[in-house]
Amino acid sequence: MKNIILAITGGIAAYKSAFFARLLIKNGYNVRVIMTDGAKAFITPLTLQALTGNQVHTELLDETAELGMGHIELAKWADLLIVAPATANTIAKLAMGVADDLLSTVCLATTVPILVAPAMNQQMWQHPSVKLNLQTLRDYDYEVIQPASGMQACGDVGEGRLPEPEYLLEYVEYFIARHTTPQLLAGKNVTITAGATVEAIDPVRFLSNHSTGKMGFALAKACRNAGANVTLIAGGKVHLPTPLFVHRFDVLSAEDMLKVAKDCANGLALPCCDDEEHDHKHHHHDHNEFGNDIEVEPISTATDIFIATAAVADYRTRDVVPQKIKKTQDEMSLDLVKNPDVLATIAKEFPEIFVVGFAAETQDVEKYAKGKLESKKLNMIACNDVSRSDIGFGSDDNAMTVFFNNKNEPVVLEKMSKEKIAEQLVELIGVELGKKFTFVKP
Ligand SMILES: Cc1cc2nc3c(=O)[nH]c(=O)nc-3n(C[C@H](O)[C@H](O)[C@H](O)COP(=O)(O)O)c2cc1C
Incomplete structure (x- = not known):
């Protein structure tokens, strides 16, 4: 077009x-x-x-x-x-x-x-x-x-x-x-986490990682184009513009991310949103016998598909120091405690949700990916080798191997732009959901 x-x-x-x-x-x-x-x-x-x-x-x-x-x-x-x-x-x-x-x-x-x-x-x-x-x-x-x-x-x-x-x-x-993409996710509520979480050490310092959120944001667009209502939960270091008609929550820590993800899963996280387009999707309108617009039962906003691309910090400091830490000691150590696992928690507490994980590994990619697929009870996991310098964090390209809980054969997605990878992933999700492949003609 x-x-x-x-x-x-x-x-x-x-x-x-x-x-x-x-x-x-x-x-x-x-x-x-x-x-x-x-x-x-x-x-x-x-x-x-x-x-x-x-x-x-x-x-x-x-x-x-x-x-x-x-x-x-x-x-x-x-x-x-x-x-x-x-x-x-x-x-x-x-x-x-x-x-x-x-x-x-x-x-x-x-x-x-x-x-x-x-x-x-x-x-x-x-x-x-x-x-x-x-x-x-x-x-x-x-x-x-x-x-x-x-x-x-x-x-x-x-x-x-x-x-x-x-x-x-x-x-x-x-x-x-929208007019040239198969509407594989029509009407589905998709929640996507993206970017790095930020775990405070004191009021000015934090623990984080290199994730930029690009993959998650590309997926948000691809899901939206495939007809889904998309909510992005973006980590504290994401500096990307919000795609049109995608709802966004900005969070800092892993704990915050989990809280918002749960609210989304329960259909409680109604983003404040002033665009009518969105409103029409979630509030079913009808006409009474006088021709007046009446609002009937709102359509559920509870997550149908959860895609976890965020790089959630595995650990946070035990206590956030209330004042800026002074440079008095030659050595110091941080006392760390394990963060909640956002992906595993959603998969466990909401078994009806179709859950897609991402794994960024630097070694034994396949072994770790399959392990996560099973232990976290995921439907699908897409994993990439971040030790390769040409793909992954911050890069515009990615390459992935996708494993499924219901079949042995993985799908290999060769190096391509994150946008293209996102489209391919949406197709895989769509096929898994058993949706009929319907093209909407332009
Ligand atoms: C200075 C000026 C600004 C105008 N701005 C608008 C405008 O922003 N929107 C609008 O609907 N009409 C505006 N109008 C009125 C239209 O120009 C007028 O209705 C005209 O018949 C439109 O013709 P068209 O729809 O064939 O282009 C404006 C008129 C003037 C004199």
Whole structure:
């Protein structure tokens, strides 16, 4: 899905579309731009033409335009169409099926997915007609991107801002992934631990390890793309951005991580979340006889699949020293006690959860991995040899051997990017769960 129509309408946020077009091009997409007359009042077609390398499409009833790439050819050329920014006016037209300009006509004439990124003054955004029109668009399977809130160009503060171009790009990539990935984990609640735990020694020092969380975050994306509701529990040293529509808890110690993991397993860790998209997944809405939206039994958020990629510290100091330790002695030793085993505890206390472990070993990888699989009662364990300098901690690549509790033959995943490894692991999990392999056509 590389051919994108960027449709720009006449809102003040149209200036952001130039940056967005540039980002799309930089990321390898072919971009054709449609502009309404309104859009041309805010930004010139010449700018978009220069940025995309393609002539901008503006006219519907124009002989020369139709001789080039006419409205039907445009509609067929695209793999995806995104209206950004989408004015209240254009949203209303799309909801009503009006086709009085190129943009609205192409939207009717195309079969490809359409994303709409509304942007308008916060008062306009709150108007019931806008809400109703957007609901109509959702009913027609348009994807509506929730606007951001904050200071608006008109001076108001509130909801209705066009999200930043980087966010729009991430959204497009997520949307394409969702439409091209087999939905093997549809509706499953997946909890993933990632990164290193941090065990305090005193107020300024800690024990930790080299795990960065990259593998866990890649898995979070892959699970999300496969249709899962994903919660990440990130250790204290993770400095990675949270993937779109993934819920995140940040924890420090192994004990904290276990507590949050248990809450997730029990369905008690409802992340505070203000995006509607997520809310819709967990709260089942229905209509009563008056057509009003009523909320029925919330769908369970309890973990179905637990994936433990975090490098949890095996030991912590017996007591955290309340004041900074002074450099008075030539030698000192730390008194350590064993930490709880997050993975084994979840596997033991929640036998109904499908549990996937990770093992990073520096020697006898297979022996240790099989040992952990059995002793911790896991369904699957993916292990890598971190003594290899080209993969593992901090690296963008990984290679793994995956062992299963119900079969002898392991699966070997040769060196590839952590994203690709994550996709392969999700497939293995999906197959294990006995899900039918269903492709959602783009
Ligand atoms: C300065 C200015 C800023 C505007 N900003 C927006 C906006 O952000 N969102 C919106 O829905 N309409 C906005 N409008 C109103 C639209 O330009 C107007 O509804 C126009 O008919 C939209 O046409 P189009 O949807 O065909 O592009 C603005 C108008 C002006 C004069």
